[in-house]
Amino acid sequence: xxxxxxxxxxxxxxxxxxxxxxxGKKMSHLLAGTLGTLGMGTVLVLAYSTAFNYFFSGDxxxxxxxxxxxxxxxxNQTWLQFTENLTISLGxxxxxxxxxxxxxxTTISFMVHLYSLGYxxxxxxxxxxxxxxxxxxxxxxxxxMLGLVVxxxxxxxxxxxxxxxxxSYLLIGFYYTKPSAVSASKKAFIVTRFADLGFxxxxxxxxxxxxxxxxxxxxxxxxxxxxxVYQVSLSTPESVLSxxxxxxxxxxxxASVLTWALVLIFMGGMGKSAMMPLHIWLPDAMEGPTPVSxxxxxxxxxxxxxxxxxxxxxxxxxENSALVIITVVGALTAFYAAMVAxxxxxxxxxxAFSTISQIxxxxxxxxxARPEYHEGLGYMASMFHLFTHxxxxxxxxxxxxxxxxxxxxxxYTAMHGLRKYMPITHWTFLIGCLAIxxxxxxxxxxxxxxxxxxxxxxSTLVYIWMSLVAFLTAFYMFRLYYLIFWxxxxxxxxxxxxxxxxxxxxxxPLIILAAVSVVAGFIPFGKLVSWNGEPYDFxxxxxxxxxxxxLILAVVAIALATVMYRxxxxxxxxxxxxxxxxxxxxHHRFYWxxxxxxxxxxxxxxxxxxxxxxxxxxxxxxxxxxxxxxxNKASEAIRPLQSGQVQMYVWIYAIGAILLGGITILCLI
Amino acid sequence: xxxVGSFILYVIVSLAIIVFSVMAVTSRKILRAATYLLxxxxxxxxxxxxxxxxxxxxVQIAVYAGGILVLFVFAILLTSHPGNNSAVLGSKRRILxxxxxxxxxxxxxxxxxxxxxxxxxxxxxxxxxxxKIGEAMMGxxxxxxxxxxxxxxxxxxxxxxxxIVVARKR
Amino acid sequence: MEISAIYFLVPxxxxxxxxLYGFITRRNMIAMLISLxxxxxxxxxxxVIFNRFLFPGQMEGMxxxxxxxxxxxxxxxxxxxxxxxxxxxxxxxxxxELNEMKF
Numbered sequence: 001x002x003x004x005x006x007x008x009x010x011x012x013x014x015x016x017x018x019x020x021x022x023x024g025k026k027m028s029h030l031l032a033g034t035l036g037t038l039g040m041g042t043v044l045v046l047a048y049s050t051a052f053n054y055f056f057s058g059d060x061x062x063x064x065x066x067x068x069x070x071x072x073x074x075x076n077q078t079w080l081q082f083t084e085n086l087t088i089s090l091g092x093x094x095x096x097x098x099x100x101x102x103x104x105x106t107t108i109s110f111m112v113h114l115y116s117l118g119y120x121x122x123x124x125x126x127x128x129x130x131x132x133x134x135x136x137x138x139x140x141x142x143x144x145m146l147g148l149v150v151x152x153x154x155x156x157x158x159x160x161x162x163x164x165x166x167x168s169y170l171l172i173g174f175y176y177t178k179p180s181a182v183s184a185s186k187k188a189f190i191v192t193r194f195a196d197l198g199f200x201x202x203x204x205x206x207x208x209x210x211x212x213x214x215x216x217x218x219x220x221x222x223x224x225x226x227x228x229v230y231q232v233s234l235s236t237p238e239s240v241l242s243x244x245x246x247x248x249x250x251x252x253x254x255a256s257v258l259t260w261a262l263v264l265i266f267m268g269g270m271g272k273s274a275m276m277p278l279h280i281w282l283p284d285a286m287e288g289p290t291p292v293s294x295x296x297x298x299x300x301x302x303x304x305x306x307x308x309x310x311x312x313x314x315x316x317x318x319e320n321s322a323l324v325i326i327t328v329v330g331a332l333t334a335f336y337a338a339m340v341a342x343x344x345x346x347x348x349x350x351x352a353f354s355t356i357s358q359i360x361x362x363x364x365x366x367x368x369a370r371p372e373y374h375e376g377l378g379y380m381a382s383m384f385h386l387f388t389h390x391x392x393x394x395x396x397x398x399x400x401x402x403x404x405x406x407x408x409x410x411x412y413t414a415m416h417g418l419r420k421y422m423p424i425t426h427w428t429f430l431i432g433c434l435a436i437x438x439x440x441x442x443x444x445x446x447x448x449x450x451x452x453x454x455x456x457x458x459s460t461l462v463y464i465w466m467s468l469v470a471f472l473t474a475f476y477m478f479r480l481y482y483l484i485f486w487x488x489x490x491x492x493x494x495x496x497x498x499x500x501x502x503x504x505x506x507x508x509p510l511i512i513l514a515a516v517s518v519v520a521g522f523i524p525f526g527k528l529v530s531w532n533g534e535p536y537d538f539x540x541x542x543x544x545x546x547x548x549x550x551l552i553l554a555v556v557a558i559a560l561a562t563v564m565y566r567x568x569x570x571x572x573x574x575x576x577x578x579x580x581x582x583x584x585x586x587h588h589r590f591y592w593x594x595x596x597x598x599x600x601x602x603x604x605x606x607x608x609x610x611x612x613x614x615x616x617x618x619x620x621x622x623x624x625x626x627x628x629x630x631x632n633k634a635s636e637a638i639r640p641l642q643s644g645q646v647q648m649y650v651w652i653y654a655i656g657a658i659l660l661g662g663i664t665i666l667c668l669i
Numbered sequence: 670x671x672x673v674g675s676f677i678l679y680v681i682v683s684l685a686i687i688v689f690s691v692m693a694v695t696s697r698k699i700l701r702a703a704t705y706l707l708x709x710x711x712x713x714x715x716x717x718x719x720x721x722x723x724x725x726x727x728v729q730i731a732v733y734a735g736g737i738l739v740l741f742v743f744a745i746l747l748t749s750h751p752g753n754n755s756a757v758l759g760s761k762r763r764i765l766x767x768x769x770x771x772x773x774x775x776x777x778x779x780x781x782x783x784x785x786x787x788x789x790x791x792x793x794x795x796x797x798x799x800x801k802i803g804e805a806m807m808g809x810x811x812x813x814x815x816x817x818x819x820x821x822x823x824x825x826x827x828x829x830x831x832x833i834v835v836a837r838k839r
Numbered sequence: 840m841e842i843s844a845i846y847f848l849v850p851x852x853x854x855x856x857x858x859l860y861g862f863i864t865r866r867n868m869i870a871m872l873i874s875l876x877x878x879x880x881x882x883x884x885x886x887v888i889f890n891r892f893l894f895p896g897q898m899e900g901m902x903x904x905x906x907x908x909x910x911x912x913x914x915x916x917x918x919x920x921x922x923x924x925x926x927x928x929x930x931x932x933x934x935x936e937l938n939e940m941k942f
Contacts, residue, residue, distance in 0.1 A: 661777070683846070694858065694865065713883070769859055787845045791892060794895035
């Protein structure tokens, strides 16, 4: 396989970023946007061809005789050499999940590029300020995300991980004149950076003990006779990690170092994927432009954590406790986010919490995946859900963007009854809602049921818990849907235009994504992606019992939402009055932000920062200040010598000369 | 053995040098200070004559007394307000000046008096006539000074231009 | 009575010390220049005296004095130009007030 296409996949977005960033101001808005979109379109084609090649060409590099998919390193360039063995490389890694991620990222990114051509201008067609900058940042983000998923080693992943964080920061703070956007971008950056600290420590611990950064050295065995081709094999992590086991295993605070490393790496994933308690940045990140929310905070960046765990999954399999932690964190987050999503007013916030909840689904699915349960069904289900969720969540976000663009507010109380005005948005949004609720035959149904049956295999408690979350998901999505499109007739204020559907650049991505959301469930995903590359018969493991129960739950939830929100009625208020505490807690997101504010402002600031600041100001600065004062005093003291009085200079010179002359005479006589 | 006449002349000249120098630097009227300087310069010219350097004495009178002093007088008249004496010196400054000059005096006098050769009689010397001076100044050989002569001429030219540029009205 | 070199050197030295004293104490820049001329003249005299008494066959000292007189003339002219310029801008020539350019 030639390395041209992989290099181009990474190089084109990077080039577009540099080009648009440097020359964007010189060209017209439309040209910059079109160039960015065309660049992304090229990457889309290349990524599709790469993925198609990988999955369907039957090349022995990609699939062996037994039909098992292999991992192939297209190229791997040493970038930093620490020791003989420990090097950081930059490369391009092709395996089922990276190929799938290439498709997801380029699809969503291209849709968002196209959509932004229409979204990033006002009703008169005037482009927003910084339009070119926006496209430059989008290209940077796409580059970083693509680099992340094709990383050949964990350090390359970390580098691009940070780049993703930085470009996310830039995009959230795109409206940098808005204080809330600036603080949201800072919050997102700081919280994810904090999580990445754990990630970095985890990487260092892991590589310290194993002596390698490479994924292939950690999880797979080389395939005989073929260069750069590997196959996932559990014996590799066993032998690599044998140092962690046995009586001489390095321990730290009562747990093995391996557990620590894996949990710390998962902490990085928690930050990026907005798992509790590091989720607080994601709802605020909705301050960014809506296409950004669709691209970063729904479909691509937030699944990086899931992708990370999936990438290191054979390692996690070695350590049951880490998987249990992932399951517990995921389950709690899923339920929490679903509860909160029921009580939000801002439609983007609802979608944000729904995203948190759905990503937690994927995490749980990874956490409950074991080879012994249907050959790692959970892993496949997680990846499948990642794929379908990316599509329908991007659809929902872009739909929400269309609504916000039309109405000019994030608040659904300003919307209501829009179905007649914006039919395309209405139908595509409905498809998105049906998909996320898990109604057959929309894509969410299949992936969610895989997850639920994986949970059922693992433990009944998890299964019931996640089913409840699925129920809540259907409920709050349809609550949102009805409140936007039904509830009561839309009032068109005088002097305002009636809201209407968007230009084709915005409609087309909606329609494409809606179509994908409808049919994606029928992709034989198990044949393409599984934890060890073995093809996996999807339908053979399909549990119709689980499926029908979840379907019934979803229908009941939708029915409930229909009763409560289809027409204007007092039921929601009554329910709110009946459960005031619950509503209040959900509405305020269980006071997580306040808790963080309390911890940071009251405890950390007062107990740690104040003394440190005092120390800094009085001891460190004081030392430096006293040096300065000393110097100042000294120069004040000797300043009179430089009086500017030329006669004094002459006097001093004369005295000096006389002294020298006197000494000379004394010596000579 | 010198003649009594030349010794009397020596006494007069050295007294003139000492007295007029002191008065030149202590007089509170600046124009008078310039005049005392003129007398000192004349006395110095007389010293040159006594030492058989007639040409040098003539130059001293012509350039210093005729040229430089006139410049001084012009500058003084241009810059000082009439009837304006310089202020009485503060004692501190006077003490500083006295310290420096007296120290210089003692150190140099000690150095001079320690040299026996300075007490030798005036040796005989053939007269330095104008022809010798002219040859020395216009020649390029050993002990001849064409190059410094030309350098000084350039210096004077530069000085003329510089004087115009600096003092011109803007 | 033999008039030796020291007889001429001592008045010259006193002249030099007077010049030094004047240069340190006088406030008027022209008076300082006068003091400077005194010192210069005393040095010229020394050249001539040493030439005459110690190296009677040569004339380096005399030539040096000749050039020194020429340079003194140039220097005085330039210094006076500067002084007049200063006077024009600050209306006095008091050297102790002229320290504004020191920092």
